[in-house]
Every structure is written in structure tokens, then in C-alpha cells.
Amino acid sequence: xxxxxxxxxxxxxxxxxxxxxxxxxxxxxxxxxxxxxxxxxxxxxxxxxxxxxxxxxxxxxxxxxxxxxxxxxxxxxxxxxxxxxxxxxxxxxxxxxxxxxxxxxxxxxxxxxxxxxxxxxxxxxxxxxxxxxxxxxx
Ligand code: SF4
Ligand code: SF4
Numbered sequence: 672x673x674x675x676x677x678x679x680x681x682x683x684x685x686x687x688x689x690x691x692x693x694x695x696x697x698x699x700x701x702x703x704x705x706x707x708x709x710x711x712x713x714x715x716x717x718x719x720x721x722x723x724x725x726x727x728x729x730x731x732x733x734x735x736x737x738x739x740x741x742x743x744x745x746x747x748x749x750x751x752x753x754x755x756x757x758x759x760x761x762x763x764x765x766x767x768x769x770x771x772x773x774x775x776x777x778x779x780x781x782x783x784x785x786x787x788x789x790x791x792x793x794x795x796x797x798x799x800x801x802x803x804x805x806x807x808x809x
Contacts, residue, residue, distance in 0.1 A: 677758050678781055683741035685756055686733040688772035691720040693750040704748040720750065737776050 695718045697703035698710050709731050710718040721731040732749070735741035743749055759769040760782030770780040 677761070679758055680742070681738070681740060682758075682773060682778060683733055683735065683737045684772035684776050684778060685769060686723075686741075686743070686753075687729040687737050688775050689723065689768070690725075690728060691723040691730060691750065691752055692717045693719075693752055697750050699748075705750045706745060706748060709745065738778055 692713055693705070695701060695712070695716055698705045698707040698718055700707040705718075705720075707718075709721050711721050711724065713719050713724065722729045732744040733741060734744050743753070757764065757766050757769070758781060759766040763784075765782050765784050770782075773780065
């Protein structure tokens with residue numbers, strides 16, 4: 672889940688779609704910040720957020736219902752993969768994984784890079800101020 676104000680606050684799909692694994696020392700019993708009690712071991716080097724190493728992943732720290740009002744119960748202590756996962760469209764960059772997680776819950780993709788390119792391609796020196804052939808993404 673991303674850390675900016677954005678649609679993540681009414682989504683949470685990535686927290687209930689992927690296995691969230693990270694280096695074991697990110698947990699607080701090894702000097703890190705992630706509450707170890709909310710993790711489970713994967714192997715000698717990795718841990719996962721509890722609930723995510725499953726055929727139907729759902730992080731134990733996710734509060735609320737996916738697609739509704741959600742939050743991360745350990746936001747300030749969340750592991751690296753959560754900090755690095757961006758919502759699609761953040762900084763103008765698409766994230767297919769965000770789209771895929773959202774699709775699992777019937778939520779539409781957030782960003783269409785192609786739409787921006789197509790719209791901009793219509794702009795030309797000879798175009799009128801109010802061209803009737805430019806479509807609005809809205
Ligand atoms: S799936 Fe995308 S929009 Fe939803 S919470 Fe994760 S990063 Fe945010
Ligand atoms: S730790 Fe927080 S941000 Fe990471 S998967 Fe769990 S609920 Fe989502």
C-alpha cells in the first residue's frame with residue numbers, strides 16, 4: 672500500500688493478493704520495526720506477513736474490507752515491500768501489479784498511460800482551441 676493520500680485508502684487489494692515477504696531482520700525481534708508476532712518464517716532468510724503466505728492471501732495487519740475504508744494497522748512499521756509498492760499512476764508510472772490486485776476484487780485500474788499519450792497526440796499547431804475530436808478521460 673502506498674503512503675500518499677490516494678485511492679489506496681479505499682482499496683487495500685494488494686494487502687490481500689500477494690505474499691508479503693521480506694528479510695527476516697526487518698522484524699522487531701531482530702532489531703527491525705515490523706512486529707514479529709504478525710509475521711511467520713518462510714525460510715532461513717525470509718519472513719512473511721501472517722496471512723499472506725496463503726492461496727487466499729490477506730495480511731493480518733489490514734484493517735477494514737478490501738474496496739472499502741481500509742488502513743494498515745502497522746503503517747509506520749510496515750515492511751519494505753509495502754513501502755516500495757506504488758499505486759498505479761503514482762509519479763506517472765503504471766504498476767501492473769496494482770491493477771492485477773484491484774482486478775481480483777472487481778476494482779478498475781487507476782491509470783491509463785495510453786489515454787494520456789493518445790490525448791496529447793491530438794494537439795498540433797493547427798488545432799483549434801476547442802477541437803471536437805479530443806476525448807476526455809472523464
Ligand atoms: S492495490 Fe494499488 S490502489 Fe490498492 S492499496 Fe494497493 S497500491 Fe493502493
Ligand atoms: S503490513 Fe500493512 S501495508 Fe503491508 S500488506 Fe499488511 S496491511 Fe498491507
